[in-house]
Amino acid sequence: TIEPAITFQILYQFLIDQIGEKLAKTRTFVTTSIKLGELLEIAKSNELEIFEVIESIGGRFSVLSSVGFFPLLFAKINVDEIIQGAIEAHKKYSTSSISQNLAYKYALFRFLMYKNFNYKTEILISYEPFLIYFNEWWKQLFGESEGKNLKGLFPASAIFTTDLHSLGQFIQDGSKNFFQTIIYIKKPKFDLGIKKLVQFNTKINKLSGKTVSEINFQAFLATTLAHSSYGNNPNLVLEIADSSPKTFGHL
Numbered sequence: 001t002i003e004p005a006i007t008f009q010i011l012y013q014f015l016i017d018q019i020g021e022k023l024a025k026t027r028t029f030v031t032t033s034i035k036l037g038e039l040l041e042i043a044k045s046n047e048l049e050i051f052e053v054i055e056s057i058g059g060r061f062s063v064l065s066s067v068g069f070f071p072l073l074f075a076k077i078n079v080d081e082i083i084q085g086a087i088e089a090h091k092k093y094s095t096s097s098i099s100q101n102l103a104y105k106y107a108l109f110r111f112l113m114y115k116n117f118n119y120k121t122e123i124l125i126s127y128e129p130f131l132i133y134f135n136e137w138w139k140q141l142f143g144e145s146e147g148k149n150l151k152g153l154f155p156a157s158a159i160f161t162t163d164l165h166s167l168g169q170f171i172q173d174g175s176k177n178f179f180q181t182i183i184y185i186k187k188p189k190f191d192l193g194i195k196k197l198v199q200f201n202t203k204i205n206k207l208s209g210k211t212v213s214e215i216n217f218q219a220f221l222a223t224t225l226a227h228s229s230y231g232n233n234p235n236l237v238l239e240i241a242d243s244s245p246k247t248f249g250h251l
Contacts, residue, residue: 005038031067060140064249078245085249106181109236113179114153119234121154121178123171125163127220128185128243132159134251161219168223172231179234180227183251184220187242188213 015024031051032039043050051066062068064086069079093103113119124138135157146152156178158167171180194215196208207215228235241247 008039029070031070058144060137060144063137081245082249085246085251087249088246089250106236106238110153113234117179117234119153119177119179121156123178123180124155124157124183125160125180126157126183127160127216128183128188129159129162130243131183134248135159160223161216164219164223171227171233176232180236182220182224182235182237183240184237185240185243188216189243 012024012028015027019027025046025048028046029049029051030039030043032043032053033055034040034050034052035055040050042048051070053062053067054065057065059067064083069082072079072082093101095101098104098108110122113122122142124135126132126135139155139157142153142155147154171178191211191213193211194207194209196205224235224237227233240251
């Protein structure tokens with residue numbers, strides 16, 4: 001596609017400018033089909049290292065393949081834990097019992113919202129900024145999988161509390177053609193304590209002694225209550241234990 005082609009051209013030229021073409025070739029890796037494609041031809045003609053994309057894996061599912069693993073390794077994320085989480089999830093959600101299968105329950109909830117209650121949009125909401133690109137991936141998964149034959153839920157996303165200041169009003173009082181799926185992480189990887197500013201004897205210090213995660217949790221509770229009870233929007237909450245690589249793989 002055009003986006004990675006543009007990125008490759010810009011970054012490869014930048015690498016050549018920095019270290020020269022000979023070294024640039026040794027530090028360039030191409031993840032592509034080993035059967036056909038323009039990237040394959042570029043890699044072969046320039047003797048670049050190739051990581052194979054398995055033909056049966058579509059682009060939106062390629063996160064758990066060399067496409068996703070290679071950049072994750074460079075980001076120093078434990079890929080073995082991601083794989084372990086994915087394997088555990090695969091085993092856990094292979095049961096045919098709807099009552100014991102959370103994946104089936106989520107699918108059933110979405111189906112009922114769409115078919116029985118005529119909702120047209122699902123908003124995936126996360127309360128952790130680092131999940132912004134997980135949300136983007138989720139939109140691709142559902143958008144490309146379901147958006148066919150004039151059918152399917154429109155997948156939208158938001159990061160709270162940031163997007164509360166732009167979308168909160170609409171979600172609360174706007175048109176009611178959507179429902180919300182909320183991802184809440186119970187134990188965030190990072191947290192900060194808020195210290196009292198002795199220079200200011202104002203209401204700003206009422207939050208001193210709290211942590212950011214504590215405040216975030218209260219925002220989650222209050223917002224979910226407001227949007228469901230007062231805004232009359234269906235809310236499905238997915239509570240996630242933590243933000244570890246294993247949990248990400250499971251998710």
